[in-house]
Amino acid sequence: MVNKERYESAKAIYGELGIDTDAAIARLKDIPVSLHCWQGDDVTGFDHDGPLTGGIQTTGNYPGKARTPDELMEDMDKAISLMPGKKKLNLHACYAIFEDGEYADRDKLEPKHFAKWVEFAKARNMGIDFNPTFFSHDKVKDGLTLSSPDEGTRKFWIEHGKACIRISNYFAKETGVPCVMNIWTGDGYKDIPADRMGPRMRYKDSIEQILSEPYDKNQVKPCVESKVFGIGVESYTVGSAEFTLSFAATHEGCLPLMDNGHYHPTEVVSDKIPALLCYYPEIALHITRPVRWDSDHVLLFDDETREMAKEIVRCEALGRVYMALDYFDASINRVSAWVIGFRSWQKALLNALCTPNALFKKLQDENRLTELMVLQEEIKTYPFGDIWAEYCRQCGVQEDKKWFEEIVSYEKEVLVKR
Numbered sequence: 001m002v003n004k005e006r007y008e009s010a011k012a013i014y015g016e017l018g019i020d021t022d023a024a025i026a027r028l029k030d031i032p033v034s035l036h037c038w039q040g041d042d043v044t045g046f047d048h049d050g051p052l053t054g055g056i057q058t059t060g061n062y063p064g065k066a067r068t069p070d071e072l073m074e075d076m077d078k079a080i081s082l083m084p085g086k087k088k089l090n091l092h093a094c095y096a097i098f099e100d101g102e103y104a105d106r107d108k109l110e111p112k113h114f115a116k117w118v119e120f121a122k123a124r125n126m127g128i129d130f131n132p133t134f135f136s137h138d139k140v141k142d143g144l145t146l147s148s149p150d151e152g153t154r155k156f157w158i159e160h161g162k163a164c165i166r167i168s169n170y171f172a173k174e175t176g177v178p179c180v181m182n183i184w185t186g187d188g189y190k191d192i193p194a195d196r197m198g199p200r201m202r203y204k205d206s207i208e209q210i211l212s213e214p215y216d217k218n219q220v221k222p223c224v225e226s227k228v229f230g231i232g233v234e235s236y237t238v239g240s241a242e243f244t245l246s247f248a249a250t251h252e253g254c255l256p257l258m259d260n261g262h263y264h265p266t267e268v269v270s271d272k273i274p275a276l277l278c279y280y281p282e283i284a285l286h287i288t289r290p291v292r293w294d295s296d297h298v299l300l301f302d303d304e305t306r307e308m309a310k311e312i313v314r315c316e317a318l319g320r321v322y323m324a325l326d327y328f329d330a331s332i333n334r335v336s337a338w339v340i341g342f343r344s345w346q347k348a349l350l351n352a353l354c355t356p357n358a359l360f361k362k363l364q365d366e367n368r369l370t371e372l373m374v375l376q377e378e379i380k381t382y383p384f385g386d387i388w389a390e391y392c393r394q395c396g397v398q399e400d401k402k403w404f405e406e407i408v409s410y411e412k413e414v415l416v417k418r
């Protein structure tokens with residue numbers, strides 16, 4: 001059977017459950033997902049030569065890492081050509097592009113240092129999300145930035161945050177798409193601290209100072225990302241879940257950002273999404289795959305990934321959740337890592353849109369839980385692959401099995417020559 005016939009047959013099967021697969025495909029094409037630039041170069045950036053710090057780590061030494069803005073853009077273009085769906089570009093401040101020997105430290109960054117990225121995004125019809133970079137820098141003092149007891153250090157990082165607000169405002173104006181600006185720091189202590197509240201009060205004040213910088217409240221969406229622990233920061237994290245949720249709840253316009261690698265291993269973000277949606281008009285996500293801890297493995301189409309997407313869809317919250325990918329693997333082809341992760345999240349969203357959510361809710365409300373279990377199990381073996389193949393076809397990208405051939409050629413022709 002050719003693909004089109006397979007799609008028609010799958011469409012009829014889903015149709016019996018009241019699912020309109022054409023509508024699901026059309027809807028997904030319009031939903032932006034933010035693609036993180038830092039998968040392409042192991043979270044290095046262009047403004048320093050030092051190691052990756054902040055309690056995060058990339059492992060592996062696969063050949064072909066992007067070393068310059070041009071290489072990173074070239075790799076991203078290759079990846080994008082193999083991903084269906086609408087993309088946004090997610091940048092970190094350390095990816096500033098300096099020209100003609102110019103350099104600006106993080107507290108002095110200006111929109112002009114990101115002009116090339118704006119050009120790149122506009123040419124591809126993408127909005128831009130942004131992240132101040134509070135790590136991999138010699139002004140991280142004793143592992144602390146915004147919560148440092150040293151006023152000079154704290155001031156430097158507050159100025160960095162303010163510069164990033166101005167840059168986010170510029171991104172939104174230039175692209176016409178709201179810019180999600182996420183504040184994450186690795187601030188914390190390896191061992192048991194003597195004062196847990198002091199750093200948090202300083203952190204609160206620092207973020208408040210950053211957010212006092214004028215910006216268009218409809219166009220820039222500041223977020224605070226929580227974390228349970230990092231490498232070398234095992235005992236105490238300043239920006240804990242309780243801290244960031246409370247901060248966002250009490251500061252209008254500030255969104256909570258949940259990274260699903262940032263919780264205890266038995267906690268699931270799929271359950272936290274509807275809880276937060278009861279209270280916050282908008283929330284943000286970093287979507288990753290934690291293996292035993294915040295390992296930032298490449299996202300796959302696994303159970304929890306599917307469950308997170310299902311929650312967003314069945315809460316009718318596609319317009320209220322800003323979705324960004326956040327993982328980094330240096331042990332495999334990096335372009336492939338981008339593609340697998342992005343396609344996995346697209347699959348998860350499409351799968352969620354092809355789930356009979358109204359029917360399942362009805363069964364739950366009528367306490368027909370056996371029937372609910374049976375149907376939830378059976379739909380797992382429905383011909384979803386045929387719907388996915390049709391989505392890829394309509395988006396003009398290679399279907400599964402085929403896209404990897406292009407990666408193999410790209411590796412031979414471009415990556416290994418670096």
Ligand SMILES: C[C@H](O)[C@H](O)[C@@H](O)C(=O)CO
Pocket residue numbers: 038043056131184225227259286294326
């Ligand atoms: C590079 C990102 O900002 C970083 O991954 C952060 O979002 C995070 O999740 C740290 O663990």
Ligand SMILES: [Mn+2]
Pocket residue numbers: 225259286326
């Ligand atoms: Mn994250």
